[in-house]
Amino acid sequence: MGKSDLDVFFKPRSIALVGLPRGLKAGKVFLLGLMDQGFDGPVYPIHPTAKEIDGLKAFRSLDDVPGEVDMAIIMSPKETVMDALKGCARKKVKAVVLYTSGFSELGGDRGRQEEARMQKIARAGGFRIIGPNCMGIYSPDSKIASFPGLPRVPGKVGFLSQSGSLIHLFVHMCGSHMLYFSHAVSYGNSCDVDLYELVDRLYTDDDTQIICSYCEGVKDGEGLVRVMRENALKKPFIMWKVGKTSSGMRAASSHTGSLSGSGHLWKGIFHQYGITEVKDIEELMDTVMAFYHLPLKGEGRVVIVSGPGGPAVSAADAAELNDLSMAYLTDNTIQELKAILPPTGTSIKNPIDVGMSASFDLGLYLDTLDALARDKGVDAIIIVGGGATDELTAQYIDGLVRIRKVSGKAIIAVSYPGFIQDEGLLEPLYTGGIPVYSTPERALGAYSKLVRFHRLRKARGIKKG
Secondary structure, eight states: OOGGGGHHHHSOSOEEEETOOSSSOTTHHHHHHHHHHTOOSOEEEEOSSOSEETTEEOBSSGGGOSSOOSEEEEOSOGGGHHHHHHHHHHHTOSEEEEOOOOSGGGOSHHHHHHHHHHHHHHHHHTOEEEOSSOOEEEBGGGTBOSSTTOOOOEEEEEEEESOHHHHHHHHHHHHTTTOOEEEEEEOTTOSSSOHHHHHHHHHTOTTOOEEEEEESOOSOHHHHHHHHHHTTTTSOEEEEEOOOSHHHHHHHHHHHOOOOOOHHHHHHHHHHHTOEEESSHHHHHHHHHHHHHSOSOSOOEEEEEESSHHHHHHHHHHHHHTTOEEOOOOHHHHHHHHHHSOSSSOBOSSSEEOOGGGGTOHHHHHHHHHHHHTOTTOOEEEEEOOOSSHHHHHHHHHHHHHHHHHHOOEEEEEOOTTTSSOGGGGHHHHHTTOOEESSHHHHHHHHHHHHHHHHHHHHTTOOOO
């Protein structure tokens, strides 16, 4: 079975909800998610006694559904799962999301044997299973989601997570920074569809330009390494691999029943195939934001511009620690800066201190940025600051967006928590291709990963795709 077997998960025309509860219980989120997204295909609640659930006609079994069913989401009790899967085979369902838990994640042979039986039923019935112990698919272009309240805007990030709750958390975190998703998949215990198949599917998906993953462990490590090797550096692949310590391995086993592996082994794989590694959810979002908004070019020569002086010094440290170089400015640029900035309370050496008065006189910021953006030795500008009032901040942001558009260079804004009171003012930065970070250290750490990816592609002769 190949990648085409997974297509129906992302573009189902009809969905059955097997075991959908009548009350406000956990499984109800699947119906709420579909209603919230505005799924425009038929939805069939399956319940042994209910005639109607939330205005939708309910059916006692899949056998009673009059139309075709592309995908079934099973949330019925554990003891009924095998019968539900056999019903999917009779109905010729093409894809199954199995929410029900209580299998290999509990440990012992019984859970693994039950999951092997599930896969056998699926193979004989001609369908695939994502799960068990998962939340399934979020795909806004197809108007499907396993939670209500997720953005309806399609984007270019594909996210694969063994944890279902992390899909909800991460998508919301990214949404506040205007980072949107092509697909997000919670795949749980992987009794059938494994991580390597999902990664392979996203590599060939035209809507997905950035792949990221939260991984506790894999069932088919050889398959994942093969997919990484065959697709190395075709797209950014950002991986948050947990369960690399003895404590983490035990936790991963009890959560999804997965096999982990030593940190050294994973680091070697990441290095060989150009996978970008992150260590937590903040670094994952920071890195996605850099790849989402910034141009994939340049040698990582940065210039730091700041109104407050202290952050500029720490930013210079962060640049070197992240293997970035401080840009050497041309004589022409230096002369322009001398004409722009007052001789006292400022510095024209990189990092550039435009002085505290720049928050009131925005020309000190924006004219400086204009001069730096014209310098061919500058690849990225890290700008720390803002206006003294919301009105001045709005003008400051408009100026950054203009310079980013005209120059095409990477511009990264740093806004310390509380520095800009109205977070809504930042929206034009995101839409204008300017990521915003809370510290220079986070900004430079994320940018360095983009630069490293670009350097690897150049070294291996991979052209932009």
